[in-house]
Amino acid sequence: MAVSQTNFAWATLLDIGPPEPGRRLHDRLAHALRTAIRTGRLPENAAVPPSRALAEELGCSRWVVTEAYGRLVAEGYLAARVGSATRVSWVPDTAPATQARPTLVPSPVRYDLAPGLPDLRAFPRRRWADAVRAVTGSAVHYDLGLPDPAGHEVLRTTIAQYLRRSRGADAPATAVSVCTGVTDGLVRVCRTLRGEGIADVAVEDPGWGRLRDAAATAGLRVHPVPVDGDGLRVDELARTAARAVVVGAAHQFPTGTVLSPERRASLVRWAREADGYVIEDDYDAEFRYDRHPVAVMQGMDPRRVFLLGSVSKTLSPALGLGWLVAPTAMTGALRAANPVAVAPPVLDQLALATFVDRGWYDAHLRAGRRRFRARRDLLVRVLGAEVPSGRVAGTAAGLHILLHLPEATGTRATVRAAADAGLRLADLDDYRVAGSPDRALVLGYGNISDTDIPGAVALLREALG
Missing domain, CATH: 1.10.10.10 (Winged helix-like DNA-binding domain superfamily/Winged helix DNA-binding domain)
Structure with missing residues (x-):
């Protein structure tokens, strides 16, 4: 070497x-x-x-x-x-x-159908490098000092403009904070709510476990609320002690449902009547393939809705760049409740602002939508041919689908058998807190190549037995 x-x-x-x-x-x-x-x-x-x-x-x-x-x-x-x-x-x-006892070595991953990642091969390396190079050469000397805990004003302005034009948000730059991602933003929000006397928060069930953990870490009691085909059950929410709720309105994870218009209106009404707040996780809403993406709930009532987003599902989680839009009246409390919160590196923030302002982010999203739509269609088609007993569910959006399996199928055994063969899968029940088990797999297609999909589905068919 x-x-x-x-x-x-x-x-x-x-x-x-x-x-x-x-x-x-x-x-x-x-x-x-x-x-x-x-x-x-x-x-x-x-x-x-x-x-x-x-x-x-x-x-x-x-x-x-x-x-x-x-x-x-x-x-x-x-x-x-x-x-x-x-x-x-x-x-x-x-x-x-002495001779050690042999240890079990996990099988190498040949195919990855687990959810959570975008297409890392498609990361726009050249343009991102151009953005970093541009801001490194043009940044003024005071940009190189200690970062503003709320984020650089240039990026906050860029994010506010982007959210207004692309997501229908009502987001002045003063209401935007730059954070490292959705989880970081949720911790900040929950600490703020706790400081305001709110001790209970509701989360979707099933849902992303890290969001539950983030709320609990901030000291709030977490209440799981079931999700059905129209999204969060707002009627069940009213039966809890929660005065805040975390919801994926545009595309719920992992069920893939979209919160119906009636539920959206009911949820906003609940927040007003309970003197509470909606925390909207807008994690992958840019990827909708059958129609235009649904606008954020935050625009319906910016006084009652926090909005969380990041580039983890659109560019890469390695960048560690996200945003939090707070109700204007809560921005002071947000800063006070998170005095040691640290914003991402300033040059990275300025690079993202440049990447968006030059139109490269929009171009990357357009290309991603074409690529992911074709990949989703391919996965659904191959599953239909190779696993005809399965039923695909979930809106034509995002980076994952649900595959419901026959009653006699053991999903945990299937996941284990697939792992032994080098295929990574996720069991829907792993995201569930309460409620009846549902024999379904969560299949992510963001970070698998089109050419690998037939081989991955063939291993899945073998794991099903």
Whole structure:
């Protein structure tokens, strides 16, 4: 393996110890280096500092260092070559003293049909690099200081404009906070609500477990509320002690339903009557294939609805960029309840603003909608041919579908058998808190290539037995 010529061990701590009678400095230095090598702090092929540089750091003569190096070369710990750095040539024996019991190694993943990721192969690397390069060159000096906890004004303005034109939001820039994603935004909202005296929050059941965990982490009591074909059961919500509810109105995860117009109106009315709030998770609503995406609920009553979004499902979760739109009257409380909240790096924020302002984000979404629509159609078609006993459900939107299985099918056993064969799946019941089990699989198609779909479905058919 090639190793960088600049990989010198400058930062390695050498415990030379205090002077001792009869023990010379080069002896103590050789002992310290030998210990660093044996413990793995200086790994194989790591370059030790040049003798002159190390002597200067230790405040000793160069002879002391060359003498220590020479001894370790003779002992086989170091290797010296003319014209090259002196490098570590000894490797610690990490093998166990006795024969260890064999461990089960999970099968490698050949196909990934688990939900949660967009098409990472399609990440717009060149244009994102162009955006980063542009803002790195144009950022003024004060942009490089401590970031505004609410996010950079440029990105907050860009997000507000984007949400107004594309999602039907009523979002002034002053109401927008930049966060690392939906989970981060939800924690901030829940802390704010707790500070306002709200101790109970409702979540959809089934639903994304991290949202339940985020609410609980913020100190709220979590109440699961069932979901049916029209979305969240608002009538059941009224039977809980909750004064806030987290809802995926445009595309619920994992059922894939869209909150019906009647339920939307009922939910807004509930928030007003309960003096409560709706927390809208708008996680992948840009991807709707049978019609235009449904607008956000936040535009129906911006005084009662928090809006959460991110680029995790549209670009990549690795960017760690999201947003939170709060009711204007709550922005002060939001800041006060999260005094140590940290915004994402400023240059990344400015890069996203540039990416959106130049029209690259819209172009990426248009291409993504075409790609995901074709991929969803392909998956549904192959499932129909290979797994005819299954029934596909879920709106033609987002990055996943539901596959309902016959009554006699054990979904957990199917998921395990598929994993053994190298196929990653998700069981719908893994997202459920209460209610009756539902024999269904959640199949994500965001991060699998079109050419892999037939092979993945063939493994699924074998796992079903």
